[in-house]
Amino acid sequence: MPEAHRVIPNNQKLSFIAASRRPASRRPAPATPPRAPRARAFLKIQTGCDHLCTFCITRIARGKAQSRPPRDIIKDAQNLHHTNAAREIILTGVDIASYNHNRIQLGALARLILNAIPSLSRLRLSSLDPAAIDPALLRLIAEEPRLQPHLHLSIQAGDSIILKRMRRRHDRQDIIRLAEKLRSIRPDIALTADLIAGFPTETETMFQRTRDIIKECRLAAAHVFPFSPHPETIAARMPQLPKTLIHERARILREDSATARLRHLKSLDRQSLPCLMETPRSGKTPCHALVETERDQAVGGIPTLRLSRDGDRLIGREA
Numbered sequence: 001m002p003e004a005h006r007v008i009p010n011n012q013k014l015s016f017i018a019a020s021r022r023p024a025s026r027r028p029a030p031a032t033p034p035r036a037p038r039a040r041a042f043l044k045i046q047t048g049c050d051h052l053c054t055f056c057i058t059r060i061a062r063g064k065a066q067s068r069p070p071r072d073i074i075k076d077a078q079n080l081h082h083t084n085a086a087r088e089i090i091l092t093g094v095d096i097a098s099y100n101h102n103r104i105q106l107g108a109l110a111r112l113i114l115n116a117i118p119s120l121s122r123l124r125l126s127s128l129d130p131a132a133i134d135p136a137l138l139r140l141i142a143e144e145p146r147l148q149p150h151l152h153l154s155i156q157a158g159d160s161i162i163l164k165r166m167r168r169r170h171d172r173q174d175i176i177r178l179a180e181k182l183r184s185i186r187p188d189i190a191l192t193a194d195l196i197a198g199f200p201t202e203t204e205t206m207f208q209r210t211r212d213i214i215k216e217c218r219l220a221a222a223h224v225f226p227f228s229p230h231p232e233t234i235a236a237r238m239p240q241l242p243k244t245l246i247h248e249r250a251r252i253l254r255e256d257s258a259t260a261r262l263r264h265l266k267s268l269d270r271q272s273l274p275c276l277m278e279t280p281r282s283g284k285t286p287c288h289a290l291v292e293t294e295r296d297q298a299v300g301g302i303p304t305l306r307l308s309r310d311g312d313r314l315i316g317r318e319a
């Protein structure tokens with residue numbers, strides 16, 4: 001993983017934490033230069049999933065949902081920020097929207113992390129199930145600028161019958177209402193989504209509804225997956241669409257996604273935004289758009305850049 005800056009095997013994690021707590025030696029410490037700021041670090045907060053989407057093998061492969069204790073997560077976050085100098089922490093897991101440890105849900109956890117680390121510039125969430133976004137998370141999105149204004153939603157389809165056959169916990173109207181709500185509380189938010197093309201029984205009309213959801217929710221982009229049945233799933237036993245049709249629909253959705261991305265880039269044109277530099281010549285806006293620079297910037301720095309669109313690229317110049 002290119003963003004990972006240190007990988008600690010599970011069986012060495014405790015000794016790593018213990019080592020970091022050992023009292024300082026009386027001998028003068030060797031002069032070690034401070035670590036250069038890192039751009040981003042991933043922090044796993046849970047694993048597994050309690051749902052049974054008919055296309056998904058994760059439940060079978062990863063087992064039931066397990067949420068890590070907030071205290072351990074905060075310690076890891078402090079370590080990533082203070083020791084490894086991460087400017088942005090991304091909370092990850094199989095189903096982070098269902099995070100729940102002794103009734104502490106994702107919104108409360110994110111607030112605890114931000115309160116515990118006032119100097120952390122950015123906290124970001126990985127993919128979210130739209131059915132499980134808790135009220136505390138909505139409040140945090142509205143109130144806390146350090147929670148980055150980008151959500152990647154596991155929407156999968158825009159047609160309610162297909163969503164039911166997928167055994168998702170939201171329908172079309174739920175997604176539209178959620179997108180409206182998110183925009184009303186955080187106008188600069190960018191929404192992206194996973195979409196599946198050619199799910200079993202998907203008619204042309206149903207497919208069009210999935211195309212429409214990109215516009216109706218004003219998505220900034222979609223990750224499109226052509227449906228591919230896994231033999232152990234329920235969806236594999238449903239009436240399948242021809243492969244050529246599945247791939248043609250995926251192609252169309254990807255084109256729609258490219259159009260949506262362009263629309264999003266146009267909305268960023270001429271804005272001045274803080275960009276977290278991940279390489280000397282590229283960084284990310286708060287809403288996770290890629291920005292290229294013409295001059296080298298410090299990796300891990302967050303300069304405010306004035307953005308201009310060049311085709312499907314964003315160029316950032318020092319504001």
Ligand code: SF4
Nearest residue numbers: 049051052053056058
């Ligand atoms: S798609 Fe997501 S929510 Fe559904 S079973 Fe798989 S991991 Fe769980």
